[in-house]
Amino acid sequence: MTTADGSHGAQGWTAAVRQRLGPGRLLPLGGPADGAWISERAAAGVLRRAVAGPGPVLLELRIAVADAGAAPAPQVPPPPSALPPGPLRIEATVAATAHQPLPAAAAALRSALLTAAARRLGLAVDEVDVRVAELLDDEPEQAEPPPVEVRPAEPEDAAGRAAAGVTGVATLTRVLGASVHTGADHVRVELATDGGHRALDVARAVRAAVTEAVNGHPPVAVLVTAVTEGPGPQDSPAG
Structure with missing residues (x-):
């Protein structure tokens, strides 16, 4: 599938601006026991790169809670304004051509997004809604997804050093504040996280390492604010 960051329609432009202004919503990774979240911007970047190629142009991508009902409480305190653990819904707005039947193109995109969400990130996605907002006369040129922006931070204490030493951690970051909040x-x-490792697996390993390194072994929450580019994990389980 081909992705676009704003060259096709006002919706794509709006999405691109929002992605550059902030991390977006904080989405749960895994379930209530995992204590991990990822920024919507980081998750959307991985999904866009995963479906890059011929096919519908991905104009806008949003990720939200699928069920507005009661959600199980997380077992560790979440980051401020983070969404509660629970099934997620991906909403993709695309532009497509008539060269491929629209139902088939939408089904292929839906399958690719579900696979990437599970295998590359660890998002519990139950629904993918694909909406065709624009019909194109010709196949568009392939557009590269925007580069990953990372604000690195050096580890300054035992928790930071333990987290930075976990395989799959690209760097500590300072998007919402200090890289380690006590x-x-x-x-x-x-x-x-490194794009070659599933984000949820890295978060689980960081939680274990930091819990062991900090006096009193407190509960640990992990917030993934970026996923660096690279080949995705090949054999990561979906659960």
């Missing part, structure tokens, strides 16, 4: 009853670590 609260009264928990520790939160902010980082970027």
Whole structure:
């Protein structure tokens, strides 16, 4: 599939501006016991790169909670304004040509997004809604997804050093504040993961390493703010 960051329609331009202004919503990675979140911007970047290629142009991509009902409480304090753990819904707005039947093109994109969300990130996605907003006369030229922007931070304490040493951690980051936030009853670590490792697997390993490294072994939350470019994990489980 081909992606676009704003050259096709006002919706794509709006999405691109929003992606550059901030991390977007903080999405749960895994389930309530995993204590991990990822920024919508980071997740959308991975999904866009995963479906890059011939096919519909991905104008806008949004990820939200699929069910507005009661959600299970996370087992560690979440980052501020983070979405609660629970099934997610991907909403993709695309432009397509008539060279391929629209139902088939939408089904292929839906399948690719579901696979990437599970295998590359660890997002619990139950629904993918594909909406065709524009019909193109010709196949568009392939557009590269925007580069990953990372604000690196050096580890300054035991928690930071433990997190930075985990395989799959590209760097600690400082998007929402300090890379390591120590609260009264928990520790939160902010980082970027390597695109060759599933984000949820890295977050789980970071939680274990930081819990062991910090006195008192407090609960640990992990916030992934970026996923660096690279080949995706080949054999990561979906669960």
